[in-house]
Amino acid sequence: MIQFRFASLATLLLLACAPARAADVDARASYILTLGGINIASMDVGLTDDGASYAVDLSANVTGLGAVVASGTAKANTTGRSSGSQLVARTFGLQTRANGDNFKIDVTFSGGDVDSFKVEPPIIDNYDRVPLERRHLTGVTDFLSAFLLRGNGLDKSLCQRRVGIFTGVERFNVELSFAGTDEATSPRTGYQGPVVLCSVNYKPVSGHFTSSDITTYLADNDRIVVWYAPLGETGYFIPYRVLLGTSMGDLSMVLTSMRP
Template identity: 30%
Template sequence: MTISILTRLTSGAALGALIGLAPALAAANSATTAIRYGVTLAGLPIGTANLSINLSEGGPYKINAAAKVGGVISLISDGRGSASASGKLGSAAPVPSSYALNSIAGKKPQTVQMALSAGNITAIDLQPDLPPRKDRVPVTAADKHGVLDPLSAMLVPVAGNGDALEPAACKRTLPVFDGATRFDIKLSYARTEQVDGKGYSGPTIVCSARYVPIAGHRPNRDQTKFMESNRDIELWLAPIKGTHVLAPFKIIVGTQIGRLTLNATRFGGSGGGDD
């Protein structure tokens, strides 16, 4: 369950060394940043996560991510995963072109590969496929249009030349398709919080988030019902240096066994040193 939340809501954000970035992205006005997270559940450390982002405003972006969950949670469940996504940054949202996920939880591997064009899924391979269930809401062709992959959904471009850290940054709905399920993450402004971390110290915009299942889910499952009514989900957004793009400094998700928190232990730099 825990690794599922990490890969679905944080796109498998990071384990160990980061994958090399595409040379084509080293353009003018580009930014490269590394984000490292500590992961806790009910206050206990259970894993680590890393995110590597290379982007050019109005141009291409590449994200590599991975996560590892273990520690005390390994008595219940453990897992690891890596993911990548690429596309082009629009003024208000990413426009992804590819997404891939490799994860394993409880010795059960899963892979997802997707190709996208203009927000529409053009090809998909999910291994293994979801088992058939009579109560599962079917994913239709329409559910694969106008979507973001889970990793691209972590980038929040803010239009204009003013301050990116405005409450309006939270005024959006993220239409996510993860290869198996289609859901919305509806954001709204909650407050502004100061953070003091390695690589970034300053204000963050805190967005309350609501999980809204659309398709591929089983409505009567306890976990689905819990997440639908969950009011304990927050995204703390901080700016990627030199851009009008925000990324999560902190992610909080209430779960049935305690609060899951990803908190940045480093936000910024290329990941190659102590910058």
Template identity: 30%
Template sequence: MRLIASALVTLTLAGSASLAQAQSPQGQTLKVSYDITLAGLPLGKADLSSSFNGAKYAMEGRAKLTGLAMILTGGKGEANASGTLAGDAPPRSTSFAVISRTSDNQRSVRMGLKSGRVAKVEIDPPLEPKPDRVPVKAADKRDVVDPMSALLMPAVASKSLTDPANCDRTLPVFDGASRMNVVLSYAETKKVEMAGYSGPVLVCNARYVPISGHRSERPATKFMQENKDMSVWLAPVEGPRLLFPLKISVRTMIGMGELQASLWSLDDGKSSAPDRKAETSGETVKAEAVP
């Protein structure tokens, strides 16, 4: 399930340009609320908030299972990430943290990065050693982005935000334990209407390519590696000139998993849809930046 959850998060989703291109108005914030379903059944809700201040960004997210899934597992989680944007280059993460809870266990990951390199990782409790776990090499921790920052996809320089070329990219993701590539390619362009957004979206096909840290003999790993039924719908965000997932679809071993945006608000959050308050817990995991 960790692999499937990671895939859902990281999907949600060349060249150089001046730093000024990535700058956005002071205090601009994008808030997106998602409904989570699995095999067509409601599974839970997630809320993501991404703030942009000049070249800097900060992201916070909370997810919670609902209904029967909540009764059976008590599942919920929260995450945060921060870093900088520079033109059409991938985000430069500086910190990432995530904590997941069920009714009978909890795990947290804290990671600090510098210039695209992982400098520090703390996983509590540590992952159990397994004979089929592919070792993570030092090179696998360079030129990477954390799973949350990977959702921010800067537009290709000189291209419009909805140019199909914006789909064609590879996201080099490291989640603290495993290194993977998420390879995107253009499928089609659609027009959508929802609370807070109406307009075109890019539909990108996605492929999961494990590099290291994964368990090579697990059926779930092999299934995801061969999985050709994954996609992400990207909506434009004008200020920082980037694209952000409106919908993420991943076929799992038990059915199609989807994150579908139900509310989208930019800047002042003007929307007729009610603001969903995420449940807070007594403990909040904090990311650790590397000086």
């Protein structure tokens, strides 16, 4: 469960991108995650879109950090329909492995609602787990597609959105808001140029445990920021940097390479 929460958070931080036009896209991006300045994971993301359907795949190798983050691997993927300015998820899958334990989620969507979901091994409903209700499974998408942003340029409109997310375990809402503009200049990263800053507000709805320190911290945290950069001339916008302040130091994700 701990490894699932880390994978969820890492994926939540990995706000990917989607095309603003119907041209074929076949892109890849790589990131390094650090906690308190220490490397804890590397991630590769692939995105394809043929103008009618899209697919995103993510793979992560987690080196871990003592008892804080377990070492292991995580893979996530989503597919869906690409129509105009909308992405409509059809399937979502997540697999993690840590300390010899495997965890797997499969979700199918239909018209913006959850059609079915399966979790292995099943999550045990303790007294402090907020019950999932059927109404929480409508008007949602997976947490990869939720952050697939597309637009016509680097402006505040990229950050003005609210989305409901279902992970297969939890339902929560995320709100993005415009936080400013900046310039990426470091030659050690995969992009140099203008970026737009979006602040992220996380609101748990159901499926989470009221005793979860991670859920409480995310809900109370007002320091989750994403720097978006253009993915070449494709109309995509992907994270250049993501920053989440924690009691153990900043959890940061930085773009190290990209191929539009």
